[in-house]
Amino acid sequence: MVTRAESAAATRRALLDAAAELLDLGGPEAVTLREVGARAGVTRGAPYRHFADKDSLLTAVAAERWEQIAGQVHALRIDPALSASKKLRRALHTLIDVGRDQPHAYQMLFRWNGKRAGQLERLHRQLCGPEGDPEAADRAAGRFQDEFLAIVAAVAGERNAQHYGALLLAGAHGVAGMEHSGHLGADKWRTTADELVDTLVRVVVTAQ
């Protein structure tokens, strides 16, 4: 009935779900391999059959989150009922919302992805590693960036899309980060994250 491959895939899925849930609840520190295993119905050593280490597990969670965000922005981009500038605002607010609703997962998205420096290590992983996700998170983030870039190009033109796209993305990212870290206190700056994103779009659009 249940082949071994099916069982393994189900376990991997359960591990990812458990890790994502724990991440949202209490941050990376709360993602314990023991607790992840327990919630997935296995023991603490089992995750090592699917992920190289804890970091790889968290990276895989981040990759899925990037995929999800990329899907949302893609749906936004092909929506014929929205104007180009509206799509741009919505895309940036998508990031803000993630940072607001799942702050810990958001931090995983923009985390220095270690492991990547060594080209030698990549080769080794490709040959004997448990297969899988050396740069899956990078590719997923790239898919989001491609979708976002297309939206920016429709507003700012193909010529400066990359430069202004990076500026818009970095701006929204900074707003999300400052809101999350509490450095956007209303008493000090007398503004909100949403206002800042809207101003950012307006300012960039009017500039070019």
Place this chain on the structure above:
Amino acid sequence: MVTRAESAAATRRALLDAAAELLDLGGPEAVTLREVGARAGVTRGAPYRHFADKDSLLTAVAAERWEQIAGQVHALRIDPALSASKKLRRALHTLIDVGRDQPHAYQMLFRWNGKRAGQLERLHRQLCGPEGDPEAADRAAGRFQDEFLAIVAAVAGERNAQHYGALLLAGAHGVAGMEHSGHLGADKWRTTADELVDTLVRVVVTAQ
């Protein structure tokens, strides 16, 4: 010769220096209380006489870094040889430089400062705690923000200084974060962090 207060102050200083050094070397994970104590010439339990826990120690390090940055920006602001817009660019590049040279310390600066939620806990800490730094990091960050706000006001006018100041600060923060996390790959966006900050200033200034 050496009073008890002097000795304690020297130990505290050594603990902060050791923690800062380890933080720069290997990030928060590398800051172990045992190694910090060893480098400060004491044992693992000694830091608890000066800081409530590891998190408080890291927060104190972040507070000193904020003080240092605030000092740099202050020196910038009162420099008569610089134009207003030049001061603005330099202030933002100060942040970018910290994110580039001490990325781990930079992340500490914009970290969610936990402990602050409970007003009850603040009172308790004020009464019986080991004295010290409940919101020292916040106050230091506030000093930087005040200096920065004054620079922005000289460029964008007093009226919209807060709104545009927050936008500029968040923009630079996002650029620093994306550069640090590797999401600013030159092949994708065809731009650099420095170009982005300059464009950000130009765009905001021309808008208002």
Place this chain on the structure above:
DNA sequence: TCGTTGAGGTGACAACGTCATCTGAAAGCC
């Protein structure tokens, strides 16, 4: 001078990531 205080040392504990090893069932092969 004597009791008090508080910085620092020490032992211990639980929790964690990680690995080596073992087990048992599915998978492939004859």
Place this chain on the structure above:
DNA sequence: GGCTTTCAGATGACGTTGTCACCTCAACGA
């Protein structure tokens, strides 16, 4: 079907970490 191989998962163990309770002893106030 019977055999061997493979591999997901269980288990025991190890080193490291943050943290606490307890102890020591020199500086301090009276």
